Amino acid sequence: MRRGLIHTLGAYAVAFAIIGYIARGIAPAQLLHNLSMANLWVFVPASLGAFTVWFAGETLLFATLFSYFHTRTSFREMLPANAAQYFLQLVNTAVAGSALVLFMNRRKGIPFLAGGCTLVFQAVLDFQIMAAMALAAAALEPASILRRYWYYPAAILMGLTLNTWFWMRGRPQSRLGQWFYDRPSMQSFRLAQPVHYLRLAAIRVAIFMAYGAMLYFQMRGFKVRVNPSQVFAFLPAVLFFDGLPFTPVGLGPVQAILMAGFGAYAPPARLLAMALSISFMTIAFQAPLGLGSAGAFAREVTDAAARGLRGRPDQGLRPIQS
DSSP states (O other), X not given: OHHHHHHHHHHHHHHHHHHHHHTTTOOHHHHHHHHHTOXXXXXXXXXXXXXXXXXXXXXXXXXXXXXXXXSOOOHHHHHHHHHHHHHHHHHOHHHHTHHHHHHHHHHHOOOHHHHHHHHHHHHHHHHHHHHHHHHHHHXXXXXXXXXXXXXXXXXXXXXXXXXXXXXXXOSOSSHHXXXXXXXXXXXXXXXXXXXXXXXXXXXXXXXXXXXXXXXXXXXXXXXXXXXXXXHHHHHHHHHHHHTOTTSGGGTTHHHHHHHHHSXXXXXXXHHHHHHHHHHHHHHHHHGGGGSHHXXXXXXXXXXHHHHTOTTOTTTTOXXXXX
């Protein structure tokens, strides 16, 4: 518990250090003034929409993912696990990622390593999608900063596409390739067919696009005059920084990327006020997920991690109450 507390405090310390650095030169009075000028009738519904898009969309995504490669999993079954993961992102980012894996092990009998690799499969697909979106933004929006650095997403997309080709072509000829290909934990990579890639990608792209629309309205709530096309052009960079695991819910990196990407459309104080409000609203929506059965499961995940129950998930754990 002490290590977990230190890790959590350290993560928030890093987040606020980043915020302190990007806020240099902005007077507290300026920040408070820009916070007070927000149109809450626009900003709050857009923030709730963004949270709903992520939570409901990823619950569907993970249910579909595990149904494809392991065992049939419904949206309702995945709800408490995803809620626990979202809550743990606020209090213990190191443990949050294990919530889904532990849940699937207990409820569906999926081995820990295989479940973890299935989440890695989805993460690889997510990076492919973000890289493709960045290239599209570079081609369609000349003013986008991604136009200047298009070769980075191009290199990432090429490398990840080669990885997909490795798995799609079948069992390799080399011994090393066969050893890696035959690992039981890599089941999702071996079983994945084009239809799986397309359906999972369709869900993830829908999440990204809906979130981009909500981000546009969040910015409008702070009177940041930016066209939707410019928001979507910069969206891949926002998604990447928002997903960095170093700080809770992207606090710090999100503020940095929003201020860097949209500095031409509003004063720094207004952009910082908006970016901080986005993160704090996310925290406000995720915190209540620590109540009820999802909260009880989150505590069990934390306790299991503290006891080091790797490979022995049933020891000292109670069934989730539905």
